[in-house]
Amino acid sequence: MAKKDKRIDDYIARSADFAKPVLKHFRDLIHKICPDVQETMKWSFPHFDYKDHVMCSMASFKQHCAIGFWKASLMKDGAKLVAKAKTEEAMGHLGRITSLKDLPKDSVLTSYIKQAMKLNDDGIKLPARRALATTKELVVPDYFLKAVSKNKKALKTFEGFSNSNKKEYIEWVTGAKAEETRISRLATAVEWMSDGKIRNWKYVK
Numbered sequence: 001m002a003k004k005d006k007r008i009d010d011y012i013a014r015s016a017d018f019a020k021p022v023l024k025h026f027r028d029l030i031h032k033i034c035p036d037v038q039e040t041m042k043w044s045f046p047h048f049d050y051k052d053h054v055m056c057s058m059a060s061f062k063q064h065c066a067i068g069f070w071k072a073s074l075m076k077d078g079a080k081l082v083a084k085a086k087t088e089e090a091m092g093h094l095g096r097i098t099s100l101k102d103l104p105k106d107s108v109l110t111s112y113i114k115q116a117m118k119l120n121d122d123g124i125k126l127p128a129r130r131a132l133a134t135t136k137e138l139v140v141p142d143y144f145l146k147a148v149s150k151n152k153k154a155l156k157t158f159e160g161f162s163n164s165n166k167k168e169y170i171e172w173v174t175g176a177k178a179e180e181t182r183i184s185r186l187a188t189a190v191e192w193m194s195d196g197k198i199r200n201w202k203y204v205k
Contacts, residue, residue, distance in 0.1 A: 004031075005039035008046045015060035021100050022065045026058050029106060033113045043165070044201050051120040056113070059092070066092025071126055075115045138163055144173060147186050154193035161198070168199035 004027075012023045023046075030037050030048050038049040045059040054070040072081040072093045081093040097103060104112075148154050158166060169189050176182035192201065 003039070005041065005046075007041045008039055011041070011046055011060070016062065018098055019060040019065050022097055022103065023058055023060060025100060025103065026067060026109070029109055030056070030113060033110055034117055043161075043198050044196065050117055053120045055116045055120055063098065065097040067094045067097065068092050069112060069116050071116060071119045071124065074119055074124060074126070075112065077112075138167055138170070140166070140170060141174060144170060144186065147190055148193065151190050151194050153196075154190045157193040157196050165198050169193070172199055 008027070012020055012027075015023060027046070027048075034048075034050055034055070036050065037055070038052070040047050040049060042054075042057070045057060047057040048055050056067065056069045058068075059066045069075060069081065072078055075081060094104060095102070103109065148158050158169070161169075173182060173185045173189055176185050189199075192199070
């Protein structure tokens with residue numbers, strides 16, 4: 001039987017009351033369908049790995065929960081799932097979830113989980129992202145990289161971030177109008193990243 005990560009127990013316990021039943025239900029269903037699931041925390045919220053690869057994740061915010069499937073675009077309802085994740089209101093492949101009623105039926109969730117498992121079983125990888133003309137290369141200022149590089153934990157976190165997570169930190173620091181503010185923000189950014197935190201970690205319960 002797969003072991004449960006205490007950090008996820010703590011995450012659920014800290015979540016808003018409306019979110020706890022949702023998170024518990026999704027977690028329990030995953031363990032039921034995928035006994036070999038591997039629990040972990042990445043980017044400050046719960047992830048569920050299978051065969052040493054990410055399978056899905058869940059997160060709790062102030063007013064809603066979000067659930068995502070790592071390879072959603074390759075699943076049967078991929079287009080619909082990805083479309084939901086792109087909306088500002090959703091922030092997840094299943095839309096905004098504020099109660100158990102907002103979750104799809106267990107039969108649908110079971111289908112999604114099994115599809116995600118099979119993709120990992122078959123070793124299917126997400127296609128490499130093509131460089132789009134509208135996507136500019138992220139520029140990391142030398143002073144920013146130099147400061148982060150002095151802290152091994154912070155550097156490891158930064159290098160493991162998605163492009164958007166990196167951008168949030170860089171824009172926060174470079175957006176400071178005063179030099180004193182920029183220096184202060186950079187020091188805080190390094191401290192937060194050394195703890196594995198994303199820029200807006202305070203809004204993730």
